[in-house]
Amino acid sequence: MTTTTYENAVRIGSTTYQVVATADPDLSIDLTGVDAAGAMVAEGTIRMPADAGAKIGKLLAQVLDALGRLSAPSSLSPRDRPANANQPWTQDLDDGLRADWLAATTDTPTTDLIRSIAKRLERSPTSIRSRLARVGCDPDVPGRALSEEGAEVFRVQGRDQGRVRGKPDSGGEGVE
Numbered sequence: 001m002t003t004t005t006y007e008n009a010v011r012i013g014s015t016t017y018q019v020v021a022t023a024d025p026d027l028s029i030d031l032t033g034v035d036a037a038g039a040m041v042a043e044g045t046i047r048m049p050a051d052a053g054a055k056i057g058k059l060l061a062q063v064l065d066a067l068g069r070l071s072a073p074s075s076l077s078p079r080d081r082p083a084n085a086n087q088p089w090t091q092d093l094d095d096g097l098r099a100d101w102l103a104a105t106t107d108t109p110t111t112d113l114i115r116s117i118a119k120r121l122e123r124s125p126t127s128i129r130s131r132l133a134r135v136g137c138d139p140d141v142p143g144r145a146l147s148e149e150g151a152e153v154f155r156v157q158g159r160d161q162g163r164v165r166g167k168p169d170s171g172g173e174g175v176e
Helices: 050-071 091-103 110-121 125-134 148-153
Strands: 004-012 015-023 027-034 040-048
Touching: 015 040, 027 050, 040 050, 091 110, 091 125, 110 125
Parallel strands: none
Antiparallel strands: 004 015, 015 027, 027 040
């Protein structure tokens, strides 16, 4: 029987992490982390059947990536968010958004128009794009109203001149 060993090390900040994986016949993965002063800051071993290694590796990568994103600082601080973020939409804002979108030509790049409207309304481009469907506009084509098929895709029900009547999946008749 042949024993296979893989070793690698990486330095992150002032800590050096080392991984030693051995297959004989099961898989054993040892991880250690040592800071600049020589103190052990990470240590662990995983043992599993060798044929589970690839799938467990993908699982661990997903978990560690998700945990890293959770612990990372938010990319937008409250002062970097648009001034009207999370503010309710009024009928006047909805009507203005619909009028602006339908007045645009298909020559205008969609992303540029969405960014322009977002800046003027002090909202995020994502909020503008999602609101367009709610007011009866096709968020993919400037100047175009949302078709009935598009309304189904975006789960917008009871459109009436851009006003939403009822809520998606409300289970009842729409209300003005």
